[in-house]
Amino acid sequence: xxxxxxxxxxxxxxxxxLLDAAAEEFGESGYHDAGxxxxxxxxxxxxxxxxxxxxxxxxxxxxxxADMSRQVRETVAPVILAxxxxxxxxxxGIAAFLRFVRQHKALYRIIDxxxxxxxxxxxxxxxxxxxxxxxxxxxxxxxxxxxxxxMQVRAWAIMGMNVFLGLRFGVWDDDADPEAVAAxxxxxxxxxxxxx
Amino acid sequence: xxxxxxxxxxxxxxxxxLLDAAAEEFGESGYHDAGxxxxxxxxxxxxxxxxxxxxxxxxxxxxxxADMSRQVRETVAPVILAxxxxxxxxxxGIAAFLRFVRQHKALYRIIDxxxxxxxxxxxxxxxxxxxxxxxxxxxxxxxxxxxxxxMQVRAWAIMGMNVFLGLRFGVWDDDADPEAVAAxxxxxxxxxxxxx
DNA sequence: CTGAAACATGAACCAGTATTCAACTAGTAT
DNA sequence: ATACTAGTTGAATACTGGTTCATGTTTCAG
Numbered sequence: 001x002x003x004x005x006x007x008x009x010x011x012x013x014x015x016x017x018l019l020d021a022a023a024e025e026f027g028e029s030g031y032h033d034a035g036x037x038x039x040x041x042x043x044x045x046x047x048x049x050x051x052x053x054x055x056x057x058x059x060x061x062x063x064x065x066a067d068m069s070r071q072v073r074e075t076v077a078p079v080i081l082a083x084x085x086x087x088x089x090x091x092x093g094i095a096a097f098l099r100f101v102r103q104h105k106a107l108y109r110i111i112d113x114x115x116x117x118x119x120x121x122x123x124x125x126x127x128x129x130x131x132x133x134x135x136x137x138x139x140x141x142x143x144x145x146x147x148x149x150x151m152q153v154r155a156w157a158i159m160g161m162n163v164f165l166g167l168r169f170g171v172w173d174d175d176a177d178p179e180a181v182a183a184x185x186x187x188x189x190x191x192x193x194x195x196x
Numbered sequence: 197x198x199x200x201x202x203x204x205x206x207x208x209x210x211x212x213x214l215l216d217a218a219a220e221e222f223g224e225s226g227y228h229d230a231g232x233x234x235x236x237x238x239x240x241x242x243x244x245x246x247x248x249x250x251x252x253x254x255x256x257x258x259x260x261x262a263d264m265s266r267q268v269r270e271t272v273a274p275v276i277l278a279x280x281x282x283x284x285x286x287x288x289g290i291a292a293f294l295r296f297v298r299q300h301k302a303l304y305r306i307i308d309x310x311x312x313x314x315x316x317x318x319x320x321x322x323x324x325x326x327x328x329x330x331x332x333x334x335x336x337x338x339x340x341x342x343x344x345x346x347m348q349v350r351a352w353a354i355m356g357m358n359v360f361l362g363l364r365f366g367v368w369d370d371d372a373d374p375e376a377v378a379a380x381x382x383x384x385x386x387x388x389x390x391x392x
Numbered sequence: 393c394t395g396a397a398a399c400a401t402g403a404a405c406c407a408g409t410a411t412t413c414a415a416c417t418a419g420t421a422t
Numbered sequence: 423a424t425a426c427t428a429g430t431t432g433a434a435t436a437c438t439g440g441t442t443c444a445t446g447t448t449t450c451a452g
Contacts, residue, residue: 008449014399030312032228036440037402046401057440069396087390109433113312116226123368130364137389146389150380153361154389157381159351160360168326168352172319184346185353192388193333193342193350194283203428204419210429232410233432242431244413253410 002059004052015053017043019067022060027106031061031117060122065114068107069125075100077132086127086140090158091186097162098178101170108171130155198255200248211249213239213280215263227257227313249348258317261310264303265321271296273328282336286354287382293358294374297366304367326351357381 006012021042025034036057040050054060079096083089101108114122119158133155140146165185202208217238221230236246250256275292279285297304310318315374329351336342361381363374 010449011233011399032312033289035266035438037416040402046403047441050217050398051441052399065330081323116309116312126360134383136201140389147387147391149383149389150376153365153377153380154384156360156364157357159382160356160363162356162361164322164352165230165349169349180346181349184349187345187387188350188353188388190388190390192384193336194386195337195343205430206418231408236432243411243433244431245429247411248429 002055003063005053006053010179011053013020014043014045014049018050018060019054022064023068023110025104026061026064026113027109030109031057031113058117058192061110061114061183062118064107064110064126065118065121068111069121069128071104071107072097072111073129073132074099080136086136086143086145087186088188090189091182094165094185095178095182096163097166098170098181102174102178105171108166126159130159133159161185161189198251199259200250201384202249207249210239210241210245210264214241214246214249214256215260218260219264219302219306222257222260222306222309226305227253227309248273254313257306257310258314260306261314261317261321264283264300264307265317267300267303268293268296268307270323276332282332282339282341283382283386286385287378290361290381291374291378293362294366294377297362298370301367313391322355326355329355354385357385 006015018039021039022034025039025042027040029035034057036050037047039060040047043050045084050060054063073125075098076093080089080093083092111122116123130152134151137146137151137154141148141151162185169178169181202211202368207296214235217235218230220238221235225231225234230253232246233243235256236243239246246256250259272289275288276285279288307321308354310321326348330347333342333347337347339346356382361377365374365377
C-alpha cells in the first residue's frame with residue numbers, strides 16, 4: 001500500500017503534518033530537489049516516521065496530487081454552477097481559479113509537475129475536469145445558450161486557457177486584477193475575436 | 197561556459213550527435229531519469245566527450261530548450277503570416293502546431309519539463325511567443341479584423357489553448373484529425389461560444 | 393496496571409549516477 | 423617530419439539522498 005492509514009489521533013496529526021510539509025517542500029523546490037529529510041523536519045517528525053505513512057517519495061507526491069485535484073475542483077465547480085447561465089459562469093469560474101492559484105501557488109506547481117512525475121495522475125486530473133466541462137457545455141447547448149461545436153475540443157481549449165492565464169497572471173504576476181483578466185478571457189470565450 | 201563551441205568539423209558532428217541523442221533521451225525518460233551515460237552511448241560517443249561540449253546535464257538540457265523553442269517558432273510563425281488575414285491564420289497556425297507536436301513529441305515534452313528544470317528558459321520561451329502573438333493581434337485590431345480587448349490576456353489565453361490541444365490531440369491521441377481540431381478551436385477563437 | 397500494538401527516532405547503508413582525469417588518437421599548420 | 427591543438431576515451435571518483443532497521447516511547451483496551 002502506498003499510503004498507510006493511521007489508527008490513532010496522534011498518527012492522523014503526523015500524517016497531516018507530513019502532507020502539509022510536503023506541499024510546501026515540493027512547491028518550493030520541485031520534485032527533484034525536494035528532500036524527504038527536509039519534509040520530515042518541516043513536519044517536526046523523523047525520517048522514519050515518514051516511512052511509517054508513505055512507501056516512497058513518489059507515494060506522497062501522488063497523494064498530494066489527488067488531494068489538490070480535489071481541492072481545485074471543489075473550489076471552482078460550485079462557482080460555475082451558482083451562475084445563472086453558462087457564459088456568465090465562465091467568467092466567475094476563471095476569476096475563482098485565478099484567486100485559488102494565487103493562494104495556492106505551491107499546489108498549482110505540484111499538479112503541473114505531476115505531468116512528469118506521475119503522468120497517469122496528471123492525465124486523470126485534467127480528463128476528469130474536461131469531462132465535467134464538456135458535459136456542462138452540452139447542457140448549455142441544449143438550453144440554447146451556446147452554439148453547436150466539438151465540445152471535447154472546446155473543453156480542452158478552455159481548460160488550457162485557464163491554466164496558462166493561471167500561470168501568467170496568478171503564479172508569475174501578482175499585480176494583475178483577477179477580475180479584469182477573467183473578464184477579458186470570458187469575453188473571448190463568449191464572443192470570440194472577430195470585429196462586429 | 198555552459199556550451200563549448202567545437203573548432204573542427206569532427207567536433208561539430210559530435211556536438212550535433214549529442215544534442216540529437218539528448219533530445220531522444222530526455223524525451224523518452226524525462227529529465228530526472230535521463231542519463232549522461234545513455235546520451236553518450238546513443239550518440240556513439242564516450243562520456244568524456246559529453247563533457248568536452250557541455251558543462252553539465254542541465255547545460256545540455258537548456259541548450260535543447262533553446263534549440264526547440266526556435267524550431268517551434270520557425271515552424272508556426274510563417275504559417276500564420278502566410279494567411280490572408282489574422283483569423284484564418286489562426287486555424288492554419290493551430291493545425292501546423294498540432295502536426296509539429298505529433299512529429300516531435302519528445303521536443304514538446306522537453307519544453308514542458310523546462311518549467312521545472314529551467315524555469316527562466318521556459319518563461320522566456322512562452323513570453324517571446326506571447327509577445328509576437330500580442331503584437332500581431334494589435335496589428336489585426338488596427339486592420340479592423342478583430343475587436344478591442346486586452347491583447348496580452350488574449351495572447352496568453354490562445355497560447356494556452358494551443359498547448360493543451362497539442363497535449364490532448366497531439367501527444368496523447370494520435371487518431372484525431374488535426375485539421376478538424378484546429379477548425380473547432382479556430383471557430384471558438386473567432387466567434388466564441390454564444391449562440392446566435 | 394499491564395501488555396501489545398501503534399508510533400517515533402535518526403544514524404547507517406547503499407544504489408545510482410553526475411562528474412573528473414590522465415592517457416591516448418586524429419588532425420593540421422609550419 | 424615535428425609539434426601543437428582539438429578531440430576521444432571510460433574506469434575511477436565523489437557525492438547525493440532515498441530507504442532501512444534496530445531500538446525506544448506513547449497510547450489505550452481490558
